[in-house]
Amino acid sequence: MAWGSVRSFESGIFHFVTAALGGDGSDGAVDILLVGMDSRTDAHGNPLTEDELAELHAGDDIATNTDTIILVRIPNNGRSATAISIPRDAYVEAPGLEKTKINGVYGEVKLDTMTELVENQGMDPAEAEPQAVEAGRNALITTVADLTGVTVDHYAEIGLLGFALITDALGGVEVCLKDAVYEPLSGADFPAGWQRLDGPQALSFVRQRHDLPRGDLDRVVRQQVVMASLAHQVISRKTLTSPATLGRLQDAIQRSVVISSGWDIMSFLKQLQKLAGGNVAFATIPILAEDGWSDDGMQSVVRVDPGQVQQWVAGLLHDQEEGKTAEVAYSPDQTTADVVNDTEINGLAAAVSERLSAEGFAAGTV
Numbered sequence: 001m002a003w004g005s006v007r008s009f010e011s012g013i014f015h016f017v018t019a020a021l022g023g024d025g026s027d028g029a030v031d032i033l034l035v036g037m038d039s040r041t042d043a044h045g046n047p048l049t050e051d052e053l054a055e056l057h058a059g060d061d062i063a064t065n066t067d068t069i070i071l072v073r074i075p076n077n078g079r080s081a082t083a084i085s086i087p088r089d090a091y092v093e094a095p096g097l098e099k100t101k102i103n104g105v106y107g108e109v110k111l112d113t114m115t116e117l118v119e120n121q122g123m124d125p126a127e128a129e130p131q132a133v134e135a136g137r138n139a140l141i142t143t144v145a146d147l148t149g150v151t152v153d154h155y156a157e158i159g160l161l162g163f164a165l166i167t168d169a170l171g172g173v174e175v176c177l178k179d180a181v182y183e184p185l186s187g188a189d190f191p192a193g194w195q196r197l198d199g200p201q202a203l204s205f206v207r208q209r210h211d212l213p214r215g216d217l218d219r220v221v222r223q224q225v226v227m228a229s230l231a232h233q234v235i236s237r238k239t240l241t242s243p244a245t246l247g248r249l250q251d252a253i254q255r256s257v258v259i260s261s262g263w264d265i266m267s268f269l270k271q272l273q274k275l276a277g278g279n280v281a282f283a284t285i286p287i288l289a290e291d292g293w294s295d296d297g298m299q300s301v302v303r304v305d306p307g308q309v310q311q312w313v314a315g316l317l318h319d320q321e322e323g324k325t326a327e328v329a330y331s332p333d334q335t336t337a338d339v340v341n342d343t344e345i346n347g348l349a350a351a352v353s354e355r356l357s358a359e360g361f362a363a364g365t366v
Contacts, residue, residue, distance in 0.1 A: 012254035014043040015261040018134060020141040022151035029075045032154045033144055034083075035106075036068025036223075039159040043258045045129075048161055055200050056160050057187030057207075064107035066140060067207070068223055071148060073316065078271050080279040082316060083227060085220045086144065087287065091294060091301035094143045099294070101301055105143050110136035148285070149310030155260040162256025163206075164199030166230070169248035170239065172196045173229045175205060183211050202226055216302070217290055224282040231280050235272040283316070285309045 022031075040048050040058055048058070069086040088103035097108055113135040117128035141152050158166070167173055174196050181190045187204035190197075197205055206226050212218035239245050259265075285304060292303035 010265055012250070013265075014258045015263075016134065016137070016258060017261045018138055018141065018155070020138040020145075020152070021155060021260055022153045027151055029073045029150070030153050031150045032072040032074070032156065033141060033152045034068070034070040034072060035066050035140065035155070035157045036163065037106075037157055037159045038065040038067045041159065042161055043157075043159070043254075043256050052161060056164060056203055057200070058160050064110055064136065065103045066106045067103055069102060069140075069144065070223075070227070071144060071150070071152070073150070073313075074271070080281070082281045082283055083224070083231075084148070084313065084316075085224060085282070085284045086147070087216055087220055087284070087290075087302045089216050089300070089302040090147070090285070090287075090304050091292065092143055092147055092304065093306070095139050097139075101299070102140075102143060102147075106136040106140045109139035147304070147306050147309055148313045149306075150313060154263045157258040158256055160203060162252065164203050165252035165256055166199070166249065167197070167202045167226075168199035169245065169252045170230060170233045171245075172198050173202050173226050173233075175202075175225060175229075181208070181211075183208050185210055214290060217284070220284055224284075228280065228282055235280075286312050 040053060042048065048056070052058075065088070067088045069088065071084045071086065072081055073084065074081045086102060088101065090102045091099055092102045092105075094100055094102070094105045094109075096112070097105065100108065110132045113132040114125070114128055117123040117131060118125050137155065137157070141155060145152050174194065175190075176194045177190055177192050180192045181188050183189075186208040187200070188208040190201070190205070206219065206223045208222070209215050209219040233239055234249075239249075286308050288303040288305055288308075290302050292301050293299065294301050
């Protein structure tokens with residue numbers, strides 16, 4: 001294996017130190033928080049070029065929204081992994097803030113910290129920026145830990161450019177669309193059927209939420225599909241033994257990924273090889289209402305119950321140890337089944353919905 005190449009990953013990756021992480025897997029699993037930032041800079045704070053912004057359909061907004069939040073649980077036995085998606089609009093308690101959408105926690109705390117340091121304490125903005133960023137990261141880590149009941153051990157952050165670069169480094173990603181898609185806000189423009197997307201196309205695919213039946217929740221599903229494909233490519237023997245592929249990954253990661261200090265990437269990649277048989281499942285935290293409202297009635301949010309989420313996550317670890325990861329990830333009682341009759345058979349949708357309910361699925365729209 002090209003482990004010498006893997007070792008060289010770490011020298012150029014941007015690391016940060018935070019006291020908000022655990023780091024030892026003492027709760028029975030190693031928990032990794034993966035965060036996708038809606039940022040227009042690279043991992044070192046350098047702004048993207050005009051050509052890069054145009055290719056990514058990123059616009060020129062300055063944003064720090066965390067529009068992708070995924071908690072990866074790997075039991076200490078290392079035989080399976082579950083990637084748990086948290087919807088960006090999940091309405092949560094956050095340290096130092098009123099209840100808010102989880103994708104805004106990082107940015108709100110960063111802005112509040114910058115205001116305090118620069119305007120109230122007279123600190124130079126360049127000096128205050130790293131402290132404000134650290135405060136934002138810590139707040140998000142703590143919020144996810146409070147919501148899920150787990151101790152986050154490691155953290156990785158990637159921006160828009162990074163997602164595209166890593167996808168390209170792995171040779172793109174295959175998806176299958178039932179219908180053609182054209183949604184100019186995200187840049188999504190794809191024919192129906194199987195196709196391989198390059199990095200910028202894959203970014204448009206996972207960022208689209210307009211013109212989708214369930215908006216952000218459908219976007220979460222797309223993120224999971226792409227992440228599953230990329231994960232299987234990363235942990236495949238072909239990828240880990242290819243110096244050329246590892247070299248492309250190294251370049252992409254060093255430019256675009258931020259990780260917590262003390263995370264041994266080589267050991268982690270070795271551990272991932274145990275998952276090469278396909279023991280990676282994707283799931284979304286249970287929700288109370290996908291079309292809820294904030295307490296002040298001013299924002300559309302996804303309502304969640306932290307107690308329910310924590311119970312579900314705790315059960316997930318037990319079932320991972322028992323080898324039932326996929327069953328938990330796609331547990332029927334956590335899945336609402338909407339049924340549409342696209343045939344000329346009267347009553348077929350109702351009959352299918354009734355059968356799904358008998359199998360434990362929550363009945364949806366018929």
